[in-house]
Amino acid sequence: MIQLVELSVNGERHDLAIEPRRTLVDVLRHDLGLTGTHVGCEHGICGACTVLVDGAPARACLIFAAQVEGAEIRTVESLSSDGELNDLQRCFSEHHGLQCGFCTPGMLMLAEGYLAEEPEPTTEEIREVVASNLCRCTGYQTIVEAIDDCAARRRAALQDRLDRRAS
Amino acid sequence: MVEPRFRRDGAWVGASVPRREDPRLLAGRGRFVDDIALPGMLHAQFVRSTEAHAELLAVDLDEVHAVPGVVAAYTAADLDLADITALLDRPAHEFVPTAMPVLARDKVRYVGEPVAVVVAKDPYAAEDGVEAAVVEYAPLEPVVSDLGALAEGAPLVHAEAPRNTLVDVSLFATEGIDDVFAEAHTVVEVRTKTGRQNALPLETRGVVADWDDRDEQLRVQTCSQVPHQVRTVLARCVGLDEKQVRVTVPDMGGGFGQKCVVGREEIAAAAAALRLRRPVKWIEDRRDALTAAFLAREQRYVVRAAFSADGEILGLDADVVCDMGAYSCYPFTAGIEPLMASAEMPGVYRVPAYRVRGRAVTTNKAPTAPYRGVSRPQYVMVVERVFEKAARALGIDAVELRRRNLITVFPYTGVNDITYDPGSYLESLDLCEKTLREEGWFSRRSDENRVIGIGFACFSERTGYGSGAFAQRKMQVVPGFDISEIRMDLNGTVSVTTGTLSHGQSHETTMAQIVADRLGVPYDRVKIVQGDTDRITYGWGSFASRSITIGGSAVAAASVKLGDQLKEIAAHLLSGDPEAAVLEDGGVRVGSSWLPFAEIADVAYLKAHLLPKGVGPGLAATASFDVGGDGTFSNATHGCVVELDPGTGGVEILRYVCVEDCGVAIHPQVVEGQARGGIAQGIAGALFEEVRYDEAGQPLAPSFMEYKVPTAMEIPDVRIEHLETPCAFTENGAKGAGEGGTIGAPAAVLNAVNDALRHTGVELDDTPVRREAVFRALEVTR
Numbered sequence: 027m028i029q030l031v032e033l034s035v036n037g038e039r040h041d042l043a044i045e046p047r048r049t050l051v052d053v054l055r056h057d058l059g060l061t062g063t064h065v066g067c068e069h070g071i072c073g074a075c076t077v078l079v080d081g082a083p084a085r086a087c088l089i090f091a092a093q094v095e096g097a098e099i100r101t102v103e104s105l106s107s108d109g110e111l112n113d114l115q116r117c118f119s120e121h122h123g124l125q126c127g128f129c130t131p132g133m134l135m136l137a138e139g140y141l142a143e144e145p146e147p148t149t150e151e152i153r154e155v156v157a158s159n160l161c162r163c164t165g166y167q168t169i170v171e172a173i174d175d176c177a178a179r180r181r182a183a184l185q186d187r188l189d190r191r192a193s
Numbered sequence: 194m195v196e197p198r199f200r201r202d203g204a205w206v207g208a209s210v211p212r213r214e215d216p217r218l219l220a221g222r223g224r225f226v227d228d229i230a231l232p233g234m235l236h237a238q239f240v241r242s243t244e245a246h247a248e249l250l251a252v253d254l255d256e257v258h259a260v261p262g263v264v265a266a267y268t269a270a271d272l273d274l275a276d277i278t279a280l281l282d283r284p285a286h287e288f289v290p291t292a293m294p295v296l297a298r299d300k301v302r303y304v305g306e307p308v309a310v311v312v313a314k315d316p317y318a319a320e321d322g323v324e325a326a327v328v329e330y331a332p333l334e335p336v337v338s339d340l341g342a343l344a345e346g347a348p349l350v351h352a353e354a355p356r357n358t359l360v361d362v363s364l365f366a367t368e369g370i371d372d373v374f375a376e377a378h379t380v381v382e383v384r385t386k387t388g389r390q391n392a393l394p395l396e397t398r399g400v401v402a403d404w405d406d407r408d409e410q411l412r413v414q415t416c417s418q419v420p421h422q423v424r425t426v427l428a429r430c431v432g433l434d435e436k437q438v439r440v441t442v443p444d445m446g447g448g449f450g451q452k453c454v455v456g457r458e459e460i461a462a463a464a465a466a467l468r469l470r471r472p473v474k475w476i477e478d479r480r481d482a483l484t485a486a487f488l489a490r491e492q493r494y495v496v497r498a499a500f501s502a503d504g505e506i507l508g509l510d511a512d513v514v515c516d517m518g519a520y521s522c523y524p525f526t527a528g529i530e531p532l533m534a535s536a537e538m539p540g541v542y543r544v545p546a547y548r549v550r551g552r553a554v555t556t557n558k559a560p561t562a563p564y565r566g567v568s569r570p571q572y573v574m575v576v577e578r579v580f581e582k583a584a585r586a587l588g589i590d591a592v593e594l595r596r597r598n599l600i601t602v603f604p605y606t607g608v609n610d611i612t613y614d615p616g617s618y619l620e621s622l623d624l625c626e627k628t629l630r631e632e633g634w635f636s637r638r639s640d641e642n643r644v645i646g647i648g649f650a651c652f653s654e655r656t657g658y659g660s661g662a663f664a665q666r667k668m669q670v671v672p673g674f675d676i677s678e679i680r681m682d683l684n685g686t687v688s689v690t691t692g693t694l695s696h697g698q699s700h701e702t703t704m705a706q707i708v709a710d711r712l713g714v715p716y717d718r719v720k721i722v723q724g725d726t727d728r729i730t731y732g733w734g735s736f737a738s739r740s741i742t743i744g745g746s747a748v749a750a751a752s753v754k755l756g757d758q759l760k761e762i763a764a765h766l767l768s769g770d771p772e773a774a775v776l777e778d779g780g781v782r783v784g785s786s787w788l789p790f791a792e793i794a795d796v797a798y799l800k801a802h803l804l805p806k807g808v809g810p811g812l813a814a815t816a817s818f819d820v821g822g823d824g825t826f827s828n829a830t831h832g833c834v835v836e837l838d839p840g841t842g843g844v845e846i847l848r849y850v851c852v853e854d855c856g857v858a859i860h861p862q863v864v865e866g867q868a869r870g871g872i873a874q875g876i877a878g879a880l881f882e883e884v885r886y887d888e889a890g891q892p893l894a895p896s897f898m899e900y901k902v903p904t905a906m907e908i909p910d911v912r913i914e915h916l917e918t919p920c921a922f923t924e925n926g927a928k929g930a931g932e933g934g935t936i937g938a939p940a941a942v943l944n945a946v947n948d949a950l951r952h953t954g955v956e957l958d959d960t961p962v963r964r965e966a967v968f969r970a971l972e973v974t975r
């Protein structure tokens with residue numbers, strides 16, 4: 027059976043004719059060519075497939091594409107613009123928060139979604155969030171540090187804007 | 194040019210420069226094997242054995258062919274491939290050769306063993322096809338433990354291997370060792386069983402293969418740490434010439450050893466592509482990765498150690514049995530774990546008498562491969578337990594006891610016939626203890642209301658095994674050297690090949706730093722070429738912490754040769770003395786004149802008539818490197834503080850300190866990353882992960898629900914301190930840094946747990962440490 031599904035990914039609309047059992051991660055990777063989102067387990071534990079669905083981190087391996095019609099989906103490919111890495115990606119690089127890079131897109135989207143919701147997390151809170159995904163290379167410390175640093179810089183930048191507006 | 198974060202002495206080596214790998218990986222633009230799509234590509238999945246041990250009576254694929262989307266399905270008989278066989282040059286009583294068929298032929302030997310390959314238009318249809326296969330088994334009694342394998346009258350996994358023993362070596366047996374033990378003041382014994390573990394790269398194994406009519410080549414893109422070895426085995430299995438196979442490696446999501454052996458599935462998928470003349474992709478799913486991929490680390494030790502009254506170690510007597518599962522891996526064989534343990538066990542201590550028996554037994558479990566550290570996480574743990582037990586028996590502080598026995602004068606030739614190059618064994622121990630003391634952990638340890646323990650692990654790690662060292666293991670194919678070819682192109686850009694294969698270790702950055710220093714160019718002008726058997730001369734890939742020590746040395750040597758060419762040409766063009774020429778700022782200075790590389794390259798390629806007499810056109814050089822002697826030893830001391838929870842038996846790591854010495858660190862941040870990641874895997878083995886089987890040989894951890902991979906909540910932050918004892922015989926002074934973290938962590942954690950249990954009289958020597966065991970130990974005293 028084939029179903030017509032309309033998806034909005036990184037601000038772009040896609041019309042797909044797919045089997046209802048096709049997962050979101052397979053559609054992203056293999057139908058839309060957005061291979062930045064990875065698959066590490068296909069059973070919802072590792073988080074390599076994390077994307078944002080209406081702003082919230084979600085496991086794309088556990089969702090059928092047909093379920094997220096009408097939602098706004100964001101993948102790692104949306105983070106950089108014009109070939110420039112965004113602040114979160116730069117923090118990951120500076121802190122050596124990635125080695126093989128396989129978990130990285132999932133970690134980035136997890137952090138991106140989380141920081142949008144909670145701009146002032148403690149290090150312990152960040153650690154708890156990072157614990158929802160697996161990384162086999164880094165030992166996690168530098169990932170937590172990268173997110174912590176990014177959050178701090180965003181807060182400083184915001185404060186800076188507020189200060190400037192006030193003066 | 195990217196500005197380095199910190200540079201030492203103006204050199205690129207030693208600077209934590211931005212990683213060349215990062216931008217693409219962060220942008221989701223890396224290319225991993227599952228990201229590759231070729232026109233008309235088909236998808237393979239495997240029918241796998243549901244029995245641990247059985248005669249294979251029939252494999253019926255009729256229904257498979259009827260599944261919509263299925264294009265082909267093959268059994269072993271259909272594909273008719275040669276077996277994968279790895280050999281040691283050892284006599285029959287020491288080593289029994291066994292073959293691993295690409296698909297099971299008349300017998301299955303573990304649950305998950307590939308029996309048939311199904312090829313379909315999409316992965317979903319391939320799965321449907323697998324479901325439709327009908328396999329008939331005549332079950333045999335399974336062998337599910339090392340002791341079961343060795344038992345009198347045990348069923349045989351391989352008919353040719355009596356007592357299920359594939360490797361049995363007795364080594365060293367220092368003369369008079371029995372008297373040493375008979376007369377010793379104190380003898381302690383450690384009995385340990387370590388759990389089977391999965392190296393668990395987050396990217397599972399996978400391959401894309403297709404036949405190219407134009408190149409007359411079977412092209413294989415596979416995530417392998419050893420592309421040339423895959424080429425050799427594949428060519429042999431399918432009956433092609435080596436030049437008719439091209440293996441390339443895309444970005445790779447970790448390996449840790451699981452991908453440094455040749456997998457049967459990559460061979461079968463490639464064979465299917467060859468037969469169908471269509472691209473075939475195979476991506477291992479996590480269930481198969483957890484149950485049917487190469488595993489490691491299941492070992493049993495009985496070790497006795499003799500000490501004098503004042504704490505001098507007098508002898509070590511060891512028996513090691515490694516449960517290698519169903520097959521020998523290529524190229525290392527089932528000897529990899531027992532031979533490593535047997536050869537290296539005395540480690541950092543001055544052990545005057547040593548005897549060891551090392552065995553590999555075969556069982557009905559998924560086969561094993563080298564996994565980061567190979568046996569060293571286990572024997573270091575055992576030896577460090579020996580020291581803790583001896584310290585208690587002798588009433589000497591355990592750190593002090595180590596101090597009295599550490600090798601401090603180098604080079605030191607041990608009782609195990611290995612010569613250790615200089616390291617900082619004592620210094621690292623002192624600094625690690627001092628750090629924990631200054632942080633106040635020793636006083637917290639004495640808090641009556643808490644159950645806190647401190648554990649240490651002091652060890653060294655042979656890295657950069659050259660051909661000589663591997664030949665000592667008597668492997669029939671002997672890894673060791675590396676060859677590097679360097680080229681400068683027009684406008685002075687440099688590309689350099691390496692036979693090593695980075696899969697997270699940052700070689701695109703670190704190798705470039707090495708070249709940059711040798712030639713005086715910025716590191717981002719240097720491109721590293723790796724993972725392509727057509728473009729790279731036979732290499733051995735990345736394992737055994739060999740890449741920077743050996744590969745990096747070859748890269749450096751090739752750079753120097755290219756530099757000499759540049760100097761010669763420049764001197765001629767500037768009418769100066771080649772002896773006086775120096776490489777400087779991306780060019781050659783001769784006296785007061787300076788010529789940029791781009792202009793020299795211009796002459797070498799576009800105005801060859803201007804070259805000095807006897808110098809041919811082009812700018813290229815080749816160099817090889819091999820480590821002579823016994824390789825170089827990195828060393829470290831790990832210190833771990835744990836708190837036990839009497840209510841749950843839980844173990845919490847409060848602090849972790851690592852003092853490491855890998856000689857000159859090319860990129861300190863990368864070295865720290867290797868240490869932290871390694872420590873996380875060592876902690877995983879000490880406290881969390883275990884591949885278990887039931888009595889029928891059915892795997893009990895087929896998903897991440899059962900196989901507990903530690904997360905950021907379980908892995909602590911690690912404080913790292915660096916010492917630097919440069920290696921005298923590698924270029925750059927570097928020693929290997931890839932495995933040390935994993936090696937030290939189980940010992941440090943287990944010693945800390947036992948230190949916390951010191952008031953209970955209970956000692957736990959097996960890993961992973963079970964909550965119930967800790968809970969019960971504490972219950973006694975509650």
Ligand code: FES
Pocket residue numbers: 064065066067068069070071072073074075076085086087088
């Ligand atoms: S692939 Fe989705 S959670 Fe692992």
Ligand code: FES
Pocket residue numbers: 123124125126127128129130160161162163164395446447697
């Ligand atoms: S960087 Fe390799 S899994 Fe996280």
